[in-house]
Amino acid sequence: MARITIIETGRVPKTYRERHGSFPDMFERMIRTEDSSAAFEIVSIPNGDALPDPRKLEAVLITGAAAGVYDGLDWIGPLEDFVRTAYVNKTPMVGICFGHQLIAQALGGTVRQSEKGWGVGRHVYRVLPDNGVVDGEQLAIACSHQDQVIEAPNDALTILSSDFTPHAGLLYANGTTLSVQPHPEFDLDFAHVCCELRDGKAPDAVVATARASLAEPLDSAKLGGAITRFLGRRAAP
Template identity: 85%
Template sequence: MARITIIETGQVPQKYRERHGSFPDMFERMVRAEDPTATIDIVSIPNGDALPDPDKVEAILITGAAAGVYDGLDWIAPLENFVRKAYANKTPMVGVCFGHQLIAQALGGTVRKSEKGWGIGRHVYRVLPENGVVDGDAVAIAASHQDQVIEPPNGALTILSSDFTPHAGLLYANGTTLSVQPHPEFDVDFARVCCELRDGKAADDLVATAKASLAEPLDNAKLGGAITRFLARRKKT
C-alpha cells in the first residue's frame, strides 16, 4: 500500500477552493482513482508546516504554485535541500508544474519564464517510446504556466515534449524521480478556471483558444495513473 506525502507549495484561490478543493485534494482524487487504498499525508508550506524528515517518507508529490522557483522566497532553498536528500535516498518522488521546475532546479537544471508566454488549456505532449513510465504515443493534459525547464539536469531523460514545452516531462538519472509540467490533477472545470484567471493577462485570442481546446478529452487517468504507480514503487536501496 502506497503512503504518499503531498507537499503543498501553493494554494487554489479562496473563491474557487470550496468547489474545486485544494491542490492536495485534487491530487488525492487523482491518486485514489488509481489506488483507492493509498495513504495520503499533507504538508502545507503556505500553512506553515515544517518539511518532514526526508529519511522517513515513503513517497513524495510536490504540487504546483503561483510562485516562480527563482523568486528567492525563504522556503524554496530548504525545499530544494529536501529534494536533494530525497533524491540521494532514492525515495520515489514526483513534481508537477512548480514541483517539476523545483526538482529540476534543485538537481542542476535551468528554469525561467518562457518567451513563448502563457501555456493554458489542453496541450498534447509526445511520449518517448519505451520510457518505462508513461505508455502510448501522446497524452493530452491541461497546462497553466509561463515558466519552463529550459535545460534539464544532467542525466535527466525527457519523456514528454511538445513544441511549446520541449521538456514537459523528465525521468531523472536515479530512476525514482519524475516530474511533469502539465496538470493531470486538474479536471476540465478547474482547467477552465485557470484559463479565466488569465483574462487580461494573456492575449484574448489565446484565452479563447485555450478554453475551446478543453472541449476535447483529457488523458488525466493515463498520466495520473502512471504517476501513482511510479510513487508506489518500492524505495530502491
C-alpha cells in the same frame, strides 16, 4: 501502496477552493482513482508547516504554485535541499508544474519564464517510446504556466515534450524521481477555471484558444495512473 506525503507549495484561490478543493485534494482524488487504498499526509508550506526528513518518508508529491522557483522566497532553498536529500535517498518523488521546475532547479537544471508566453488549456505532448513509466505515443493534458524548464538536469531524461514545452516530463537517473509540467490532477471544470484566471493576464487569443481546446478529451487519468504507480515504486537495493 506507499503513504504519500503531499508538499503543498501553493493555494487554490479562495473563490474556487470551496468548489474544487485544494491542490492536495485534487491529487488525492487523482491517486484514489487508480488506488483506493492510498494514504496521505499533507505538509503545507503556505500554512507554515515544517518540511519533514525525506529519508523517513515512503513517497513525496510536490504540487504546483503561483510562485516562480527563481523568486528567492525563503522556503525555496530548504525545499531544494529536501529534494536533493530525497533524490540521494531514492525516496519515490513526483513534482507537478512548480514541483517539476523546483526539482529540475534543485538538481542542476535551468528554469525561467519562457519567451513563448502562457501555456493554458489542453496541450498535447509527445511520449518518449519505451520510457518505462508512461505508455502511448502522445498525451493531452491541461496546463497553466509561463515558466518552463529551459535546460534539463544532466541526470534527467525528457519523456514528455512538445514544441511549446520541450521538457514537459522528466524521468531521473535514480529511477525514483519523475516530474511533469502539465496538470493531470485538474478536472475539466478546473481547467476552465485556469482559463478564467488568465483573462486580462494572457493575450485574449491565447485564452480563447485554450478554452476551445478543452472541448477535446483529456488523458488525465492515464497520466495520473502512471504517476500513482510510480509513487508506489521501491528503489532497487
